[in-house]
Amino acid sequence: DRLTLMADVFPPVPGLRLTPTLQLQRQGEGNFRDSIPPQAEYLASPAIFLGVKETTYRVGLRGWYQPVRFAWLGWDVGANVIRNRGNVSGADQSDFSAVAELGVRVGLP
Numbered sequence: 001d002r003l004t005l006m007a008d009v010f011p012p013v014p015g016l017r018l019t020p021t022l023q024l025q026r027q028g029e030g031n032f033r034d035s036i037p038p039q040a041e042y043l044a045s046p047a048i049f050l051g052v053k054e055t056t057y058r059v060g061l062r063g064w065y066q067p068v069r070f071a072w073l074g075w076d077v078g079a080n081v082i083r084n085r086g087n088v089s090g091a092d093q094s095d096f097s098a099v100a101e102l103g104v105r106v107g108l109p
Contacts, residue, residue, distance in 0.1 A: 001026055006062075019062040021078065027054045029087045052087040056080060074101040 006021040029051030060078025077098040085091045 013065075015066045015068075017064045019064075021058070021060045021062055023056075023058040023060070025056040025058075027056075027087075028052075052084050052089050054085060054087050055083045057083075070105040070107075072101075072103045074103075075099065 002023065002025045004021065004023045006019050009018045009020070010016070011018065058078050058080045060076060062074075062076045064072065064074050066072035075098065078096070080093075080095050080097060082093045082095075085093045
């Protein structure tokens with residue numbers, strides 16, 4: 001499951017939108033392509049996730065800057081903290097990720 005909290009902020013710069021983001025994602029070891037386990041295995045599970053639960057916390061900042069109609073710049077940067085990475089107990093990891101997009105719209109006759 002995933003829970004995302006975000007809010008769009010429009011600073012006094014024409015064409016700029018900033019979106020601070022907080023995200024929580026939890027994932028068990030179950031796979032919908034696997035056969036259904038016996039009911040006893042579900043009943044023994046402490047939550048809706050089977051096996052070791054991987055949890056990811058992310059704090060990020062998304063942005064969009066479009067000063068003119070035909071050009072824009074988008075980005076998403078943030079820090080990730082992963083607990084039980086790969087569904088392995090105690091395998092924790094922290095990292096930083098960034099994605100950028102540069103676009104130009106060209107009109108052809």
